[in-house]
Amino acid sequence: MRLIDAGTVGALRSQALWHGIAAAMGPDDEPTLSLCRPGEAYMSLGYHRRLDELDQAACSREGLPILRRRIGGGPVLIDDQQLFFQITMPVRRAPASISRLYATLLEPAAAAFRALGLDARVDGLNDIAVGPRKISGTGAGQIGEAVVVVGNVIFDFDHARMARVLALPDPGMHDECLRLMRRHVSSLRDEGLAHVTAADAATALRDAYATALDGAVTSAEPTAAEVAEITRFEARLRDPAWQRGPDLPERAGxxxxxxxxxxxxxxxxxxxxxxxxxxxxxxxxxxxxxxxxxxxxxxxxxxxxxxxxxxxxxxxxxxxxxxxxxxxxxxxxxxxxxxx
Amino acid sequence: MIEIAGYELRLDRLYDPATHMWVQLQEGCRARIGLDPLSSETSGDVVALSLVEPGTIVAQGESVGDLEAAKFVGPLVSPVTGTVDEVNRDVLLEPALLNRDPATNWLVTVALDPSTRHELDAFLSGAEQLRPWFTVEVDRFRTQGAIAE
CATH class of the missing domain: 3.30.390 (Enolase-like; domain 1)
Incomplete structure (x- = not known):
């Protein structure tokens, strides 16, 4: 398994990094675990979600650019209190169904959380949870010839800021979202692990994925092909047409x-x-x-x-x-x- | 229609073993394409779908859209080369149709490129070809744990 630890990076690079690694992957390449820590806050929006789910004026006021990712799920607040991890592998080596993909590639992340001291488990199809609380946001997708499963280690989470930038039809819904987020979305700090550092989390993830994938870990820098794809995705992710996303029907309610x-x-x-x-x-x-x-x-x-x-x-x-x-x-x- | 290992396959169309898509030839050298039942099942509950605009030229193996299930986004790969001339708005509005009835709910119609008609030669049709292929595929998917026993 290759390990690319990009350290702290800007908002755009934190997304383009793993898009580019996946896009550059060939059918015979070895799996790559990539890590990075976003150095600035932004909103990440799933590929098939409408931009109007976010209050764009509120995002501007909060200084939060919006970046659409090429994986699923809803809007998520990203900030420097998170460590991103992504495991990328050729499609033909990945489990053939989505449920098996998550079960196989998220279990090492759950093991990493356990190594950090949490009683974490893969819950449902793709949540990593501690008790009733989600401790990591995850998603997945196929980009080119690779499948990538992504997640984050949340050191601390600003639930109120997240709720403030959602476009909601009434204040009551804001309050309910915030109440349920506080109850069901946790962080290492909330779980009593404020002392865990990004380096600790990176080590736990590296060890867990190396064990799961039965291989030695080779620390690496992105190849020239990966750098080219990362650069291409940086341009794509900031393209207004990409940010608008695919043409999606309006949903009732x-x-x-x-x-x-x-x-x-x-x-x-x-x-x-x-x-x-x-x-x-x-x-x-x-x-x-x-x-x-x-x-x-x-x-x-x-x-x-x-x-x-x-x-x-x-x-x-x-x-x-x-x-x-x-x-x-x-x-x-x-x-x-x-x-x- | 035939039933193989609990899956129904209609005999009025071709099946691409490489992409697990079906291809139904239409008048005027056009083809409708959709998901075969194994593709539908392994996708899980489809929550969202995007399709290319009519007029888009696609080569065999290129994406005609993207499908999302369980926060996974993956490409819908065209089994044929041609120009997309129609997209199914019904599945865009209600993606769950792809789980409920993948044989009826097509994705796009493609005006086939006459110079690539040979692509169809690799597809399977008729009970004699479909039964052995699909039986092996079901076993393979079950062995991999991609579908339930």
Missing amino acids: RRVKVRSNVFVVHGEQDGVSVLASVVGDDIECATVAAPALNGTAAALERALVGNVVAPGALAARLAPFGECGGQILAAIGPGLEARW
Whole structure:
């Protein structure tokens, strides 16, 4: 396994580095673990996410440029309190399904967190978690002939800053997102490991991936071909057309995913506005606002709380409310059913 | 249609073993392309999709779009060379259709380049060709753990 430790780099390089390494990889190349620490804060947006999920004015006020990455997932605040790791390997050496890919290539990262002192595990398909809290954001993609799985070690996280730059339909949704982020997105500091340094984390990652990939570690600088691709991606990532992203349909309602199986949804239908926080299989709490409800809002909010996974469960709880219940269901349905 | 190891393969089209895409020839030297059932299953729950614009020229092996599932973004590789002349807006609006019914929900239609018609020769069709190929592929994917037993 090659190890490229780029140290602290600028925002653009922190993304272009691993895009370029993947783009330059040939079918017979050995896997490469790359590491870098972003030296400045920015917002990273998943490839298939709309730019208008971010409050661009707020991003400007916060001094946060927006960089779209060529892997999935939603908007993420990146800053100098994170260490990025990426494992890149030729497509033909990578597991053939996405679930196996994550299971194989995220387990070493979980092992690295355990080596640092956390009871971490790969949770669900692609979260690395400690208890109910996500400790690392991850994503993956195929770039050229390579597959890359990326993640971060979060030393500290500014939940409030992250929530401030999301474009949300009402302040209540902001508050709910922030509440759930604080509960479900953790950091080494939050877990009592403020003493862990970037060097400690880099060593743990290097050792864990070397063990998992059965190979010696060769420290390396990017090759000339990689440097050329990194440079090409730096230009591409700052291209306004790339930042706008692919042409994507507008989605009904608004949904913010906090971690796997934890999200906040908002929807409106015929003047009825519904906000719900979903944790696991259940709506944990909900807010219903509509002038015409004449006092039934509180009862509707109570009815919303409960299982949303069992087919028909939510509809059955709302059925006693007749037309109002139908409006609530129509308002919140698209957000609940969304898979992103 | 035939069923192989629990997967349904329609016989009105060709299958590309290299990309696990299907190719359905249309009038006027055009071809619709889509995901075969193994490709659909190993992708997981498709949450987003982007396709190239009509008019885009693609060579065999080049991307006609990107698919996202479980925070993984991967290219949709064209099995044929030609010019994309139509994209399926339905799957753009509802990507989950690719999981629900990959045989019906095509991705793009390509006006084939007549000089590269030989590409079709490598594709498989008919029960006699499909059954042995797909049986081996299902076994291979199961051995790799890419699909459930």
